[in-house]
Amino acid sequence: MAETTTTHDLLTPEFIQQLDRLDVLSRKILWGRLQGERRSKKRGQSVEFADYRPYTVGDDLRRIDWNLFARLDKLFLRLFMEEEDLSVTIAIDITASMDYGDPPKLLYAKRLAAALGYIGLAHYNRVNLLAFTDRVADQLPSLRGRRPIPRMLEFLQRQQPPQSQAAGNLAQVCKHIALLQRQPGIVVLISDFFDKGDLAQALRYLASDRLDVYAIQVLSPQEVDPARGGIIGDLRLRDVEDHDTAEVSISPALLKRYQANLQAYCQHVREMCLKRGVAYLVSQTSVPPESVVLTYLRQRGLLG
């Protein structure tokens, strides 16, 4: 679906206003690299007092609490809360299967990514953007501050399904992400998760203490109810990615079975995610991305 997306397609001004009030949170306490707006586990240089500790040789003399020394005749260092940035990696699936549905799942994924990226950048977090097919196809690393927001949007807009159609390989992509992610942070994986490979293996690469992973599964209404998508009669179904075909004669029983299978598959993905400590969210493209960001992601704890 080679349609050009504009900035307004991805983020509307009203939506941006609402996004300004949000920040990216992590369920885990992660180390940043640069100073940012996020309270860190590390003791650092903010104005917020955290604790005392005895002085040892080599500590910064400026941080000795001289008042306490006067009272107790012992040297104590004052420790302050450290505020640092958070690394947010947003990976979107741009395989051909994402270019399906009305609206296309890819556009929907781009909107979600744009919203999350905007939130991350607005609060001085380090944002990495990735687009992947069977491998990482494009990336935009280490954005910080409000300035690169247009770059981020431009990056998202130009993502299209590759011409050389290849089946998605989530395991490969996850391995790549895990290797790229040298710094602890949040990873948001936006995909339809229709992967014929081993999903458990893929998630295993991301399961680490350093990473807080969110998996957002995007489904189109046509996938949930194929009859609405014109899948009726005796058909040869062609897989858009690997050109695999399946001959089906649509019957009520088959449709029922398909929907049960879809439920079961989503449940399977959810269980896999839970097992690996990955937060999971399924979203239909019929649900506006605004409400996903403003409601569901806040409930999941990614935004606050």
Place this chain on the structure above:
Amino acid sequence: MSFLSPVAALIAAGIAIPLLVLLYFLKLRRREVTVPSTLLWKRAVQDLQVNSPFQRLRRNLLLLLQLLILAALLIAMARPAMQAASHPGQRVAILIDRSASMNAADVSPTRLDAARRAALDLIDSLASGTLPGQAGAAMIIGFADRAQVLQTPTSDLTLLRAAVRSIQPTDQLGNLDAALRVIEPYAMQAQAEGGQPLIVYIISDGRVRLPEGQAPSLHGADLRYVRIGQTDSPPDNVGIVSFAARRDLDRPHLVQVYARLINTNAAPTRINVMLRLDGQTARVEPVSLPPAGDAGPGQQPVQFEFALPGAALLELSHDHADLLTSDNTARLNLAPARRRRVLLVGKANAFLQRAIRSAGVRELVLMSPDQYENQDPQRLTRAGWRDAPVSSADDGFDVIIFDGYAPKEPPPVNSLFFNAAPPIEGLALKPSNTDEPQTQVVLDWQRDHPLLRHVVLDDVLLSSPGRLAVPPDAVVLAVGPAGPLMAQVQHQGVWHIIISFDILQTNWPLYVSFPVFISNAMDTLGLGGPTDEAGLFYRTGEIAVVPLAGLDQGQVRYTGPAPLEARIRQGQAILPAFPRVGVYKTDDDRVDPPFDQIPVNLLDEMESNLTPLDQLQVGAATASGQATTAAIQREIWPWFIWAALAVLLTEWLLYTRRVHL
């Protein structure tokens, strides 16, 4: 059940069944649709196959249904029939009764329609029994009072069917004899060729006249009687089977109407009998009819008496709604009341006068030859049928008797000549030759002629009787040794009876046969001949002769239950046999009453008794036909076509249920 063309069906089956199965196993042409992933679909298909044990069967349900449709079509193609008795190559004559009783509605819609259906079934079975080229010729004959060959022997089924469909109902009597005589030559031909006998199907209710006396020779025929009509209960019919009207001899304005009704119901039946005069209801009388018994239908006479001097159309009917309508009404043209007026020209012959008076003639006028010749000839004829008063002094005459005087012109009314002859070309009275014996006897006479009924001329001695020279169209009634003694001549629609001798020169007046002859002559000549009763009516199948004095060309047309047409020849028009009951009317001014409206009745006990006969005995030598309704093969292939359609519908429903959700 048997199959009439199994070979064709087997060949078709050999081609069609493998073709269908082959087609089924060919790949279904599927629409190609791109989906994001076939992952879930493949799983769904697998699950469906695993979870439903009858999946394979269900997938083949359409194939099974299609095979079922094909099987039904193939069976239909094999032409199954319920009864197997075909006669390939045989000749068949189908005689279809279309008499009045075949209009009975006990079989819906009528017996004749049932007979048509039976005949069409016969034709179908005939077709199925013959292969092309092996001609099984059939002929169709419709019969009522007369037999009509509707289709000469042919194997063209279209012609045969068209002939059967063309059969029209009549109200005539059924005359099987006439029909059998038509097929007699065909039966003899079949016998002469030594082949199989001619099969004669008589499709009838059995209410027909069977051959009497010498039955037709049907040795080469195999008679089969196909009975039509309900036999499980007595038919519900009340019919008028005889009807007559008479005027009192002394008081002619008094009319007596007699009728006899029969009832074929098993229960006594109460009906109302209505008498209408010129369409106006005159009498209604309740009548209770006894039930039909073993001896036959219940009978009840009805009698009405009323005064009516003029002419009228009498209509007697009953109000019982029964199976046959044509016998519910009887009609007749009542003659106006008048006395017979006879003119005697010549000597005052006492024997003749007494004989005339004893014949019931109340008004006898005597005239001398001079008086006769000097009067206006117009006054001799009587006024018309309608406006004749009961009695008027000089109102013409019914009969003129010339005793020894020959008028100068042929008289305009029916006349009887003794020892004289009217001046008609070819007619002459010749005196006896001198070499003949003085006394002669009558050698021969026509005993069955109405004039000579009950007349015995054995002992009559004639003195010099002379002889007659007669025109070719004359009817010689009696001959003597020298030649004709008595003859009947028609001249311009008027009948003349010429007797060559003077009765005073014979001893005939001394015998009883003389007044009998005079009475016959008065009856025959005096009432103009149409009927010897006071009413005029015809029965279906009869032929009416319409007198049209002085005309010799043109046509007469009648309208009514059926249009009739006749050419006028020699002062009369002979109408064809009446097909239906009712009143036939004409607007033609040349036709005098009472022939302007001719009532036609059924009046037949055989036809009114609707009980179908189980057996037809045709002559002693020929086989009697049993009711062989079972002999008809009924093809049942349409049932299979319907079944195939039903299965097709089921298949379509199943298919659409699969496709549309």
